[in-house]
Amino acid sequence: LKKISVIGGGSWATAIVKMFVENKTHVSWYLRKKENVVAVSSTGRNPNYLSFLSLPLDLLHVSDDINEIINSSNTIIFAVPSAYLAALTDLIDPDILKEKNIITSIKGTVGEYNMLPSIYLSNKFDVPSSRQAIIAGPCHAEEIAMGRKTYVTIASENAAFAYELSNAISTSYIHAQTSSDLIGIEYAGVYKNIIGIACGIAKGLNYGDNFQAVLVSNAIYELDTFLKAVHKPAHQPAASAYLGDLLVTAYSNFSRNRAFGEMIGRGYSVLMAKEQMTMVAEGYYASKGIFAITAKQAIQAPIVSAVYRILHNHLSPYSAFKLLENQLQ
Amino acid sequence: LKKISVIGGGSWATAIVKMFVENKTHVSWYLRKKENVVAVSSTGRNPNYLSFLSLPLDLLHVSDDINEIINSSNTIIFAVPSAYLAALTDLIDPDILKEKNIITSIKGTVGEYNMLPSIYLSNKFDVPSSRQAIIAGPCHAEEIAMGRKTYVTIASENAAFAYELSNAISTSYIHAQTSSDLIGIEYAGVYKNIIGIACGIAKGLNYGDNFQAVLVSNAIYELDTFLKAVHKPAHQPAASAYLGDLLVTAYSNFSRNRAFGEMIGRGYSVLMAKEQMTMVAEGYYASKGIFAITAKQAIQAPIVSAVYRILHNHLSPYSAFKLLENQLQ
Numbered sequence: 001l002k003k004i005s006v007i008g009g010g011s012w013a014t015a016i017v018k019m020f021v022e023n024k025t026h027v028s029w030y031l032r033k034k035e036n037v038v039a040v041s042s043t044g045r046n047p048n049y050l051s052f053l054s055l056p057l058d059l060l061h062v063s064d065d066i067n068e069i070i071n072s073s074n075t076i077i078f079a080v081p082s083a084y085l086a087a088l089t090d091l092i093d094p095d096i097l098k099e100k101n102i103i104t105s106i107k108g109t110v111g112e113y114n115m116l117p118s119i120y121l122s123n124k125f126d127v128p129s130s131r132q133a134i135i136a137g138p139c140h141a142e143e144i145a146m147g148r149k150t151y152v153t154i155a156s157e158n159a160a161f162a163y164e165l166s167n168a169i170s171t172s173y174i175h176a177q178t179s180s181d182l183i184g185i186e187y188a189g190v191y192k193n194i195i196g197i198a199c200g201i202a203k204g205l206n207y208g209d210n211f212q213a214v215l216v217s218n219a220i221y222e223l224d225t226f227l228k229a230v231h232k233p234a235h236q237p238a239a240s241a242y243l244g245d246l247l248v249t250a251y252s253n254f255s256r257n258r259a260f261g262e263m264i265g266r267g268y269s270v271l272m273a274k275e276q277m278t279m280v281a282e283g284y285y286a287s288k289g290i291f292a293i294t295a296k297q298a299i300q301a302p303i304v305s306a307v308y309r310i311l312h313n314h315l316s317p318y319s320a321f322k323l324l325e326n327q328l329q
Numbered sequence: 330l331k332k333i334s335v336i337g338g339g340s341w342a343t344a345i346v347k348m349f350v351e352n353k354t355h356v357s358w359y360l361r362k363k364e365n366v367v368a369v370s371s372t373g374r375n376p377n378y379l380s381f382l383s384l385p386l387d388l389l390h391v392s393d394d395i396n397e398i399i400n401s402s403n404t405i406i407f408a409v410p411s412a413y414l415a416a417l418t419d420l421i422d423p424d425i426l427k428e429k430n431i432i433t434s435i436k437g438t439v440g441e442y443n444m445l446p447s448i449y450l451s452n453k454f455d456v457p458s459s460r461q462a463i464i465a466g467p468c469h470a471e472e473i474a475m476g477r478k479t480y481v482t483i484a485s486e487n488a489a490f491a492y493e494l495s496n497a498i499s500t501s502y503i504h505a506q507t508s509s510d511l512i513g514i515e516y517a518g519v520y521k522n523i524i525g526i527a528c529g530i531a532k533g534l535n536y537g538d539n540f541q542a543v544l545v546s547n548a549i550y551e552l553d554t555f556l557k558a559v560h561k562p563a564h565q566p567a568a569s570a571y572l573g574d575l576l577v578t579a580y581s582n583f584s585r586n587r588a589f590g591e592m593i594g595r596g597y598s599v600l601m602a603k604e605q606m607t608m609v610a611e612g613y614y615a616s617k618g619i620f621a622i623t624a625k626q627a628i629q630a631p632i633v634s635a636v637y638r639i640l641h642n643h644l645s646p647y648s649a650f651k652l653l654e655n656q657l658q
Contacts, residue, residue: 140539143539144539146537149536149537149540208469210479213573216576240546241658248539251538251580325504328568
């Protein structure tokens with residue numbers, strides 16, 4: 001892989017850029033703000049995220065013109081918050097996306113459509129699944145920036161494409177593996193944000209480590225049940241692609257979803273908690289999308305239901321968790 | 330349940346005493362040291378563990394005579410480190426254990442025999458499985474002492490007995506559930522100590538959160554594979570009984586197994602690390618016992634193998650984890 005394009009300027013997009021430049025792949029990088037384009041082009045550092053990371057300027061082309069960036073390579077990686085994807089894709093000229101490979105690394109459903117990002121993009125731009133892939137795995141972007149051992153899963157129905165991508169990012173500290181289960185892994189990435197909120201709510205309600213372990217144990221079973229119900233293929237192997245992210249989010253003190261949940265558990269209204277955050281936690285929307293699926297297909301998902309009822313249905317966190325207690329094992 | 334006997338003076342045994350006295354069950358409590366018998370009998374506090382906890386003296390009978398304690402009720406709960414169980418049972422008059430119900434709450438194999446505690450006791454004292462049960466679940470004893478919500482699983486082939494016990498300890502903060510899968514849950518309690526050591530070694534070797542999530546994700550699959558191989562019954566439900574303990578141990582900074590592993594990962598010899606601890610981490614012995622089973626039955630268990638080779642086979646932690654990296658998904 002000689003050249004790719006990355007869409008997005010957050011810490012995760014920055015980590016993705018680093019993974020590719022590490023093996024000398026050229027990266028065309030779309031950043032929304034002119035000032036960030038100037039900063040990155042002149043210093044090789046993203047001033048807002050992972051700014052300690054110095055990227056090689058000879059491998060970077062940075063621009064705030066999304067169509068120019070998409071035009072400049074055949075492989076386009078979308079790494080933006082799910083909430084921004086729809087608005088962003090409206091800027092894209094559909095004609096230039098034809099024949100491109102589309103990779104997403106987005107953990108959430110696409111807002112009003114409640115769609116997985118890969119499905120949203122394939123619908124909107126008529127991309128066949130053979131030209132789609134996702135990048136998944138338990139990834140604190142900071143740890144990739146620091147070169148700490150990280151497992152990444154490239155999932156695609158196109159095995160050759162997945163293999164090419166995994167080769168491109170494999171380094172001493174990136175263990176890249178492939179999987180054919182794009183949809184299952186993408187769902188797992190959405191689900192974990194809801195679980196992160198649930199863990200935060202539990203913390204805010206002053207539950208302890210014993211209960212947190214019960215909540216996460218049950219979440220693992222609940223995710224397994226969900227994936228088996230919505231999606232036929234068996235989802236082993238690639239343990240880390242399904243569970244790793246869930247564990248990082250559940251146990252990280254830096255998770256946005258967990259922080260949002262903790263405010264809710266402490267008594268903030270949903271509105272107040274949303275206002276405290278510069279960007280709404282992805283699990284907020286995901287709980288709506290995933291709950292709709294579980295309701296429609298009658299899938300047992302007590303944790304998702306509890307989070308949904310708290311965030312979107314005015315049930316108090318205390319009451320919802322008292323009910324939830326009796327549904328956990 | 331009117332009366333039980335508890336064998337053991339650690340924090341977990343103390344938490345068990347609390348669970349039973351909460352609902353007015355009388356507890357006969359064996360403590361090895363005379364001075365602790367005097368202290369508990371006079372103050373209602375265990376001076377060494379959870380000493381902030383005040384237990385009701387009118388429900389307690391404390392003694393350093395193990396046979397007297399066993400004689401005084403029909404239900405005997407063993408809550409001692411697995412390493413001490415064999416020596417302790419040598420003190421017991423086999424005749425007085427006849428017709429008693431034997432409950433264990435011990436997370437480890439019995440040393441030189443590499444046996445599950447329940448199997449060790451049933452062999453030694455000829456106890457039928459209908460009179461055996463275990464108490465399991467993700468339990469920081471401190472949280473039980475503080476009355477924080479905790480899920481406990483009583484596993485026994487005797488459903489009526491399990492139900493009676495679960496009833497006896499159910500309170501507003503103890504959610505007690507029953508299971509028939511005594512052996513599977515007991516194995517899970519042994520396994521998690523080895524995983525705790527693995528997580529500690531990873532920390533000591535300076536792996537980060539991303540890798541820890543990969544390690545724990547794979548451990549969950551590895552435990553599942555192990556249980557299916559050694560032990561036929563399907564092991565759902567009771568998620569928390571299988572996975573909860575693993576999660577608590579993997580993510581707790583207070584786990585003895587994790588602390589032991591971290592010393593090893595940092596470069597202490599096994600001998601030095603053992604000397605640093607007042608009591609050897611249970612996973613040290615468990616890794617030997619479980620590894621022997623996986624080797625004999627050709628079960629894929631890369632994490633257990635890595636820990637075994639480091640602790641018992643002189644492989645360096647660095648080399649073992651480099652090999653392990655390629656076996657994880």
